[in-house]
Amino acid sequence: MTSTVLHVSGVSKRFGGLQALSDVGIQIQQGQVYGLIGPNGAGKTTFFNVITGLYTPDAGCFELGGAPYTPQAVHQVAKAGIARTFQNIRLFAEMTALENVMVGRHVRSASGLIGAVLRTPGFKAEEAAIRQRAQELLDYVGIGKYADFKARTLSYGDQRRLEIARALATDPKLIALDEPAAGMNATEKVVLRELIDRIRKDGRTILLIEHDVKLVMGLCDRVTVLDYGKQIAEGTPYDVQRNDKVIEAYLGAGHKNH
Numbered sequence: 001m002t003s004t005v006l007h008v009s010g011v012s013k014r015f016g017g018l019q020a021l022s023d024v025g026i027q028i029q030q031g032q033v034y035g036l037i038g039p040n041g042a043g044k045t046t047f048f049n050v051i052t053g054l055y056t057p058d059a060g061c062f063e064l065g066g067a068p069y070t071p072q073a074v075h076q077v078a079k080a081g082i083a084r085t086f087q088n089i090r091l092f093a094e095m096t097a098l099e100n101v102m103v104g105r106h107v108r109s110a111s112g113l114i115g116a117v118l119r120t121p122g123f124k125a126e127e128a129a130i131r132q133r134a135q136e137l138l139d140y141v142g143i144g145k146y147a148d149f150k151a152r153t154l155s156y157g158d159q160r161r162l163e164i165a166r167a168l169a170t171d172p173k174l175i176a177l178d179e180p181a182a183g184m185n186a187t188e189k190v191v192l193r194e195l196i197d198r199i200r201k202d203g204r205t206i207l208l209i210e211h212d213v214k215l216v217m218g219l220c221d222r223v224t225v226l227d228y229g230k231q232i233a234e235g236t237p238y239d240v241q242r243n244d245k246v247i248e249a250y251l252g253a254g255h256k257n258h
């Protein structure tokens with residue numbers, strides 16, 4: 001039986017005179033990789049930012065895990081169960097890879113800030129468990145041997161994998177990846193694809209914005225295509241690729257062909 005992890009409908013967002021999103025909706029089922037594609041400026045990042053609480057929409061209904069969900073402050077979004085990565089990697093550059101993942105895990109910690117400041121026994125035990133889990137996640141994404149390296153010293157591809165480990169550390173209902181393959185070379189993309197596939201096989205649900213259409217088509221169960229803020233197609237990669245509006249949006253005048 002499938003269950004809906006994220007149900008979003010009627011999302012609109014205007015920036016001054018620009019309608020960046022008009023009545024956009026998606027439904028993501030448990031265990032799916034769901035792709036969001038579209039030419040430059042189509043509204044993908046805006047949609048992502050609305051779902052993850054960075055932008056307040058002008059309209060829209062949201063349900064996460066079957067319950068009403070209001071994407072407001074970013075930390076509330078993480079607590080509600082959506083973890084995201086960013087187009088421009090956002091790691092704590094001077095912290096180690098392990099510490100970066102531990103920060104993600106603290107979203108779920110019980111002893112909280114007071115426990116951390118007072119270093120209560122409960123906090124220390126929890127800290128050890130968080131450390132162990134963080135190491136497991138680094139191993140899982142394939143960079144366990146870099147646990148003690150500062151994040152800024154890792155290669156681009158490894159930094160992206162570290163971001164994914166940090167997102168997984170929050171035990172999210174949905175993991176939202178914003179252009180995870182951006183700037184990667186062909187070999188790194190293959191490794192990334194394997195990793196996303198593995199995350200899916202382990203029962204996680206993924207929303208993916210990606211410019212690399214080949215990657216999206218190879219990975220996703222369903223895809224939504226945006227163009228000028230409108231949803232021009234939704235369906236399986238097979239169907240979407242053959243949709244006339246999609247072909248026009250990607251190849252038509254005024255758009256850069258990806």
Ligand SMILES: Nc1ncnc2c1ncn2[C@@H]1O[C@H](COP(=O)(O)OP(=O)(O)OP(=O)(O)O)[C@@H](O)[C@H]1O
Pocket residue numbers: 015018020038039040041042043044045046047
């Ligand atoms: N904070 C903002 N203020 C004003 N306009 C914005 C803002 N964010 C996005 N826009 C505009 O909204 C439109 C959609 O942009 P968005 O970044 O969501 O597109 P995108 O599909 O993610 O593009 P890209 O593929 O280039 O990342 C663009 O015309 C953009 O200039």
